[in-house]
Amino acid sequence: MIGLHAFDNEYAQRAALVQAVSDALQSSLANRIDPARVTLAVSGGTSPRPFLQALSQRLLDWARINITLVDDRWVPLIHPDSNARFVQDTLLQHAAREAMFQPLVDINQPPNAHIEALNMNVSRMLPDVAVLGMGKDGHIASIFADSPQWDLAILTHDRYILVQPRQALHLRVSFSLSALKQIKRLFLLISGQSKLDVLHAAIEQLQHNAISKLANDMGVNVDAYWCA
Numbered sequence: 001m002i003g004l005h006a007f008d009n010e011y012a013q014r015a016a017l018v019q020a021v022s023d024a025l026q027s028s029l030a031n032r033i034d035p036a037r038v039t040l041a042v043s044g045g046t047s048p049r050p051f052l053q054a055l056s057q058r059l060l061d062w063a064r065i066n067i068t069l070v071d072d073r074w075v076p077l078i079h080p081d082s083n084a085r086f087v088q089d090t091l092l093q094h095a096a097r098e099a100m101f102q103p104l105v106d107i108n109q110p111p112n113a114h115i116e117a118l119n120m121n122v123s124r125m126l127p128d129v130a131v132l133g134m135g136k137d138g139h140i141a142s143i144f145a146d147s148p149q150w151d152l153a154i155l156t157h158d159r160y161i162l163v164q165p166r167q168a169l170h171l172r173v174s175f176s177l178s179a180l181k182q183i184k185r186l187f188l189l190i191s192g193q194s195k196l197d198v199l200h201a202a203i204e205q206l207q208h209n210a211i212s213k214l215a216n217d218m219g220v221n222v223d224a225y226w227c228a
Helices: 010-030 049-055 083-090 094-098 111-120 150-155 177-182 193-204 210-215
Strands: 002-007 038-042 065-069 071-073 100-102 129-132 160-163 172-175 185-191 222-227
Touching: 002 010, 002 193, 010 038, 010 049, 010 129, 010 185, 010 222, 049 083, 065 083, 071 083, 083 100, 111 160, 111 172, 150 160, 150 177, 150 210, 177 210, 185 193, 193 210, 193 222
Parallel strands: 002 222, 038 065, 038 129, 065 100, 129 185, 185 222
Antiparallel strands: 071 172, 160 172
């Protein structure tokens, strides 16, 4: 189920989402036995930049928070398309410098071996909180309906998958749909009428895209924060 929170401008949208994510992290921390950690997964791209920069300044117990990504491209950290680089430049600043970052990509390993290692690493906790983005084609994370890995992405019980989209550059590491469904607090950050239309269509009738698969799962709740 998707709960839609609509705002008149980006500032109001950002402020509300920062507060909601901060509250979700605080709640997760309060339910842990100190010094247990919680995990926040975020998305790359240009849209979340102001949100991540604002969140980085919130006075949370960042020393007990792990930061990871919902997906990333198979590129070096110095590459301009690296989501890990994006997170380091935006979120891992100010107060959030105390957080521990867990990247998804290690180009020093073969991709298949790396995915196998990620899925076997029991020390990597499933995120407690995740902030997703969404493409105009309805993809979330790197679960693209046009990729050869579509069936794997929506059916596997593995947490991590490799995806090679047909219409986007770079091999990618991504959370699977199953993994996203297990995250307790899911947030969606979107803007513009076209993406709102995609979201409404995804809710009203099952579509061949990832956001619709998520929206039509009765056991999943997503808080969508939208502005025009």
